[in-house]
Amino acid sequence: MPNTLAMHLGILYLGGTIGCSGSPLTPLAAEIFLPCLKTIIAEEISRPLLSDAEAESINATQTSWHFYSGEIKDSSALVPEDWADILAMLLHPDQHHIKHWIILHGTDTLAFTAAFLETALQGTDLNVVVTGSQLPLLNPVALTLDRASDALGNLKTAYQILKNAQSHTQGWVCVAFHQQSWAADTVQKIHTQELTAFSGQKEEAHGSQISVHNNRPYLTNHTNFESLKKQLSAIxxxxxxxxxxxxxxxxxxxxxxxxxxxxxxxxxxxxxxxxxxxxxxxxxxxxxxxxxxxxxxxxxxxxxxxxxxxxxxxxxxxxxxxxxxxxxxxxxxxxxxxxxxxxxxxxxxxxxxxxxxx
Structure with missing residues (x-):
């Protein structure tokens, strides 16, 4: 039974540079990457970001992390039907208690996915931050945290955005990268190598830069996502x-x-x-x-x-x-x-x- 006092936060790993290793760089399989990610989040994000007051009142601030993966690929191989799989994961009945999501995505098509989710999730109560990195999260040999990478900083930024917005009921989607966040449908990749890889327009809403869902939802957990996938494959x-x-x-x-x-x-x-x-x-x-x-x-x-x-x-x-x-x-x-x-x-x-x- 989900802990209703916790902020339930789902992480959806889709590959991309953040999960890459080897030469040439290739995304790690979920069964290799996610256990490493869990350890890093426990050591670097969950407890370190709690103040003394929050630690004393853990029920009010505790985050319950849930880890998932989709099809792992370099994001240059993204096709529109992949968006149906992402939506099916976010809206799966088994995940109905998870209203906060961080999507780990390759940078090549990150802006495309974020903009599609912003449009498709109109009217839902999901809070989604899409992020990735310009450098792999893990040291390629030990598969431990590479502190020279921008990946941990981007994860922390994404988490802080969700933590700050958890009291709001309206859903939204944004992109977080290099200590900044932008409305999902304003983002574009502007650099192939610098850590300031993205740019967008900031919108002030609920204290964060986000696109707010105001409309009646088109998608629910009863949506036929296989049919949606077929439609997307034909556009x-x-x-x-x-x-x-x-x-x-x-x-x-x-x-x-x-x-x-x-x-x-x-x-x-x-x-x-x-x-x-x-x-x-x-x-x-x-x-x-x-x-x-x-x-x-x-x-x-x-x-x-x-x-x-x-x-x-x-x-x-x-x-x-x-x-x-x-x-x-x-x-x-x-x-x-x-x-x-x-x-x-x-x-x-x-x-x-x-x-x-x-």
Missing amino acids: NIQIYYASPLPSHTLAEQLEHILTSGVEAVILMAYGLGNFPDDLRIHRALLAAEQRGVMVIITTQVPFGGVETRYAAGNWLSACGVLSAKILPLPAIFAKLAWLLITEANFIERRKKWLALTA
Whole structure:
């Protein structure tokens, strides 16, 4: 019987650098990594973070840790159906008493997963922190804590966020990395090697930087996650990166993508959302809208988002192209994926997108 006085905290290990060892670096199997992680948490996080007053009143502050694993992989191998497996774990009936989760994820696609969870878990009471590390948690020989790694610091940050928020009932998802945290749908990876690997926008809510779930939940522990997995495996989203080619070449490339059976296309434009203006591109985009293809305009620039102040980008809305505004690429992809599996037609998807970016 779960201890109702404790904060029940689940750790879901999915691989990634934080669990890597060897040369070349490869994620350790859960049966090797999780026992080491349990020892480190007991020695470095559970008791050391308790004040004297908290230690005297342990029932009020005690954390009951629960350890799980999904499919262990390098996160560059992530596919959308993996998200269904993560959701199934978080919402499994056997875990109904666990409202606080730390997800250990590889950094390559961490922002994609976090943004998808933020969207999919709308309306639930789960508090989720997604984190990882740029360096492995463990010494490769002894499999003990490597104190030169950023992994322990990221774990402590994630735990502190959950500990501070445990009295709040509304659920949320955030990303924690290098002593910072951000709303899950604002995060993007910005460096391949530095410990400041991510950036995002901070939202003040419940004293933490989080995205709050306010809506009625779409998912429950009765959801058919196998069906969800099948739907996610079938989504077709493509990304087109604008480059300084002749307009007829761009038009040919776009026509090919837009008529390939794709369900959504993300146009990565220049600057504030500027894209070469060509009659053939107009026609291709209008035809795609008639076929129910979602086309979203964003920018190749990491920060600032898109606007329509320049004529070079203003024309796109007349061709049915929707703005991503300030959303980074991982959030655009994740939100499109969710709309494709939850809304049956183009009109509803378009309406929901406008609401998401309002």
